[in-house]
Structure formats: structure tokens, C-alpha cells
Amino acid sequence: xxxxxxxxxxxxxxxxxxxxxxxxxxxxxxxxxxxxxxxxxxxxxxxxxxxxxxxxxxxxxxxxxxxxxxxxxxxxxxxxxxxxxxxxxxxxxxxxxxxxxxxxxxxxxxxxxxxxxxxxxxxxxxxxxxxxxxxxxxxxx
Amino acid sequence: xxxxxxxxxxxxxxxxxxxxxxxxxxxxxxxxxxxxxxxxxxxxxxxxxxxxxxxxxxxxxxxxxxxxxxxxxxxxxxxxxxxxxxxxxxxxxxxxxxxxxxxxxxxxxxxx
Numbered sequence: 162x163x164x165x166x167x168x169x170x171x172x173x174x175x176x177x178x179x180x181x182x183x184x185x186x187x188x189x190x191x192x193x194x195x196x197x198x199x200x201x202x203x204x205x206x207x208x209x210x211x212x213x214x215x216x217x218x219x220x221x222x223x224x225x226x227x228x229x230x231x232x233x234x235x236x237x238x239x240x241x242x243x244x245x246x247x248x249x250x251x252x253x254x255x256x257x258x259x260x261x262x263x264x265x266x267x268x269x270x271x272x273x274x275x276x277x278x279x280x281x282x283x284x285x286x287x288x289x290x291x292x293x294x295x296x297x298x299x300x301x302x
Numbered sequence: 303x304x305x306x307x308x309x310x311x312x313x314x315x316x317x318x319x320x321x322x323x324x325x326x327x328x329x330x331x332x333x334x335x336x337x338x339x340x341x342x343x344x345x346x347x348x349x350x351x352x353x354x355x356x357x358x359x360x361x362x363x364x365x366x367x368x369x370x371x372x373x374x375x376x377x378x379x380x381x382x383x384x385x386x387x388x389x390x391x392x393x394x395x396x397x398x399x400x401x402x403x404x405x406x407x408x409x410x411x412x413x414x
Contacts, residue, residue, distance in 0.1 A: 178304050196390070206326075255395075257396030261370055261373065266366055267359070269359035269362055270358075273391070
């Protein structure tokens with residue numbers, strides 16, 4: 162049976178905790194252990210933080226939405242907003258071996274998303290929305 | 303508030319205690335607290351992570367700002383009490399090699 166739930170939110174970092182609790186709960190329902198729930202929470206948090214930082218604060222009460230689906234293989238999550246089309250794969254992979262002085266400030270969000278999920282992809286929607294879809298498979302056994 | 307921040311001095315070492323989620327909502331609070339104390343002369347800092355159950359890249363960004371400022375002032379930073387999830391984010395991001403990390407605040411105070 163597919164279990165699905167959607168949150169619609171304003172662009173405000175004050176909602177990140179609520180987002181975390183929602184996503185973590187849905188990951189638990191999908192059969193993930195506590196550490197995997199945190200990994201999924203980070204991936205979604207990073208995506209939502211990007212959306213919030215690029216959306217005018219207070220612009221709308223439903224600036225973006227998060228849909229979580231518990232599926233047979235694990236979990237699928239879609240984050241939808243009205244942002245400009247974005248070439249997700251053009252973002253440089255950060256050098257995680259660089260020293261403190263040589264690292265750019267920031268740039269780790271997309272890297273963590275890709276590390277913690279099995280699949281991450283942006284697709285422009287015909288509805289003018291932008292959709293970031295990510296999924297993670299439950300470990301075998 | 304998504305995070306409670308406490309600060310105290312052990313001799314000349316600032317012990318910054320964080321309690322809560324270290325995300326993009328908490329990050330400006332932590333950076334502001336640190337920047338204020340740094341401008342008042344705190345150059346040796348122990349950050350107690352034992353009550354931080356969650357860390358995103360916004361928190362890593364603040365830690366990078368902190369270590370750069372402290373190094374530029376010939377200071378030092380030691381982190382204490384990283385929970386497994388927080389440690390994993392550190393490991394993946396290469397931050398484990400950037401920071402001295404101890405199990406407890408007492409060990410961190412001895413190491414700094």
C-alpha cells in the first residue's frame with residue numbers, strides 16, 4: 162500500500178524543524194532506521210533551505226510543497242516550488258579534502274543531498290513549477 | 303528558537319554550548335553569538351555538541367567561518383561530544399580532518 166502525505170509551506174527557515182519532523186516520520190513509516198531517517202531529513206532540509214533562501218520571505222503562504230510517498234522500495238520525495246529552472250548537475254562537486262582556508266563558504270548542500278539519497282533529479286513541470294525528486298531505497302535484509 | 307545557546311568561560315577558554323537542531327534557522331544565531339564573543343577577545347573556543355542531534359550544511363558553514371576567524375587570530379577551536387549523525391555529516395564533508403574533536407568538554411578543555 163502506498164502511503165502519501167504533502168506539506169505546503171511559506172518560505173521561512175522557522176519551518177525547517179517541522180519539515181524535519183514530517184520527513185523523518187514518513188521515512189520511519191517507510192521502514193528506515195533512525196540513522197537513515199536523519200540522512201533523509203538532511204537531504205530534504207538542504208533542498209528546502211535552498212528554496213527558502215531563493216524565495217522572497219513572506220511572499221506567499223504556500224511558496225513550496227513537500228510530498229513524501231512510502232513505496233515498496235523505500236521512500237520518494239518531491240519538493241515543488243516556483244523557482245527558475247536550475248541545472249542541478251552543473252554545480253561543482255566540492256573538494257572535501259581541502260583545508261579550512263581553501264574551501265568556499267557553502268556549497269555542501271547539494272553534495273549532501275546526493276550522498277544521502279540514491280536518486281536526485283530536477284524536472285521543470287508543465288505547470289510552471291519546478292520539481293526536485295529524490296528517493297532512497299531501504300537497505301536489503 | 304530552534305536552538306538554545308549558552309556560553310561560559312573556563313579560564314580563558316570560551317565554552318559554547320549548543321542544544322537543538324543546527325540548521326539554517328539556528329545558524330545565524332550561533333554565528334552572531336560567536337562573532338560577538340570573538341570581537342570581545344575570545345580566541346580559544348570549545349563547542350559542546352553533545353545536545354546537538356541534527357546538523358545540516360548551514361551549521362558546517364558557520365563552523366568554517368569560526369575556524370577561519372580563530373586561526374587568523376592565532377586562536378583555536380575544539381569540538382566535543384558529536385553524536386553519530388553529526389559525526390557522519392562531518393566525515394562525509396571532510397570536516398573531521400579540519401577540526402580537533404574530543405569526546406567530552408573536559409577532554410576538549412585539556413586538548414585546547
